[in-house]
Amino acid sequence: MTRDERDGRRAYSRRRLLGALGSVGVASLAGCGETDSPPSTSETSDPSTDASTVGDGSGKTRRGITFDRVVNAVEDLGWDPNGERAIDESLDTNLKAGTLIEVPPGDYLVRRRHDIESLSRWGIVGTGASRKGVQFTLPAGRSFRWIMAHGGHDILIGNFTMQQGRRFDRSTGMAFVIDRNLQLYNVEKAGSNPRQDSKSGAANGLIVDVMDPDGVAVVDTFVRKGPQDFAHYPGNAITVFTGRPHLGTVYYRNLHIENGGEHGMYASKCPGNVRVEGGLFKNNYGDGVRIAGEGSYVKGATVVIDKNDRTRGNRGTWYGARGIHFQSGEYGYTGGLVEDCTVIARASPGTEALLMMEHSQGAATVRNCRFYNDTPYRTILVDRPATNHTRPAKPWDMTFENIEISGNARNTAAFVMAGRPGSRLSNVHIDLPGENVDGIVLEDCAGTLISGANVRTGGYPLRVSGNTGGSGDCLATLKNLERLQSSSLDSVGAQRLASTLSGATCIDGGTANTLGVISATGGHLYGNVLEGE
Known part of the structure; x- marks a missing residue:
């Protein structure tokens, strides 16, 4: 390579880094805004996850899933869009296999958790112009997952906000431990987030586990950036979590996870694949993104650590952060990829590294990535493989x-x-x-x-x-x-x-x-x- 070619490559890369530095303060990155466009695909994505189908002429197909019936939550089910009468009884009665519930703009009160067992081809979708059009609210003093799905397939969730308010006195989220084919798009967990030892407790934002080894789930645009009451680890709820039951593949695309009390994304101790594409992970206590193992990757993501640019209204003390972290505990996974990512650390109360490969992680590949570090902490840290029960599989x-x-x-x-x-x-x-x-x-x-x-x-x-x-x-x-x-x-x-x-x-x-x-x-x-x- 000639000197001119090298200088040209450096100039191009520096422009990319400066562009990233200039854009991370913007409230809405590409893909993290108010649209409900179909999930993006890339050359590395499983083509079966392309959910761009809008309709089939019958009006009952949404994002590749065909329903038997599509009902209007207000006109057909009597939901109160003013948030005075709870929707719980109607939700239990009317959410059946083959049913898509379309929810017009409004505020909808949910008072309790809904366990949805082995149900397939169902969905809840807001019909507003943005995710802010439909707001699901909950009573003060309560924290629960308002949707807890066990089993089933062909599930469509999208275009609404889970609203927690400003008082740190409630929190909510959703969990999907399903067989296959979850399509979740354009959802926000908004408002203030309490700590677990508060009167209300705290709920995870989103849990996704795919139990079919050949199954796929797609999460495109999930946002969480409200104030947090920070507690010592592990005193807060994880924002996005994929855990031990996960055997299939989940794609997390265009997430905006900011100010999380316990990690932005924790998805490193599962046998299945976790694939993060794009998104912004900013000022999350613990890890911005944590994955591990062959078949999992982080591509095109931006991770920011900056204690001088924190979310207004926070409580408690933010103790520190890592950027991207590979760690699998007793599973000792090897493999995994970080590609085309930007990690920026301007100021931090404590950071082990912007990129950390822990002792329980075997071999991995990192390529085409940019790191900007103004802190007294290490930029890239690769630990010596463990000698105890967390020793990773070779190669190292x-x-x-x-x-x-x-x-x-x-x-x-x-x-x-x-x-x-x-x-x-x-x-x-x-x-x-x-x-x-x-x-x-x-x-x-x-x-x-x-x-x-x-x-x-x-x-x-x-x-x-x-x-x-x-x-x-x-x-x-x-x-x-x-x-x-x-x-x-x-x-x-x-x-x-x-x-x-x-x-x-x-x-x-x-x-x-x-x-x-x-x-x-x-x-x-x-x-x-x-x-x-």
């Missing part, structure tokens, strides 16, 4: 391709990875010139290939350590190096760690050494032995 090696890390971070490290031999880092560009910031830090990652690195930091651009145990592997191999440069460490008096940088350069520290590379100058690699002999 990591692949990072086309990664950009920039910002004004101080006293931290850009990329830290331990216990992941044979990993691949390709086209990793780091520009963190702040004080005491190290670049790529590898520990016990023998045989790792670093290709096309361009690193400028305030500390050591590269640090490697470990013991190859006589295997003949390099602690790390550099290939097609573009730059290793420290903005503050002087290379005068530094040792020559490699005599040539042409071709592939093996960094071999011998036994239990830590080598800190200061610069690559004049075809040589300069640095210091920081530990060992």
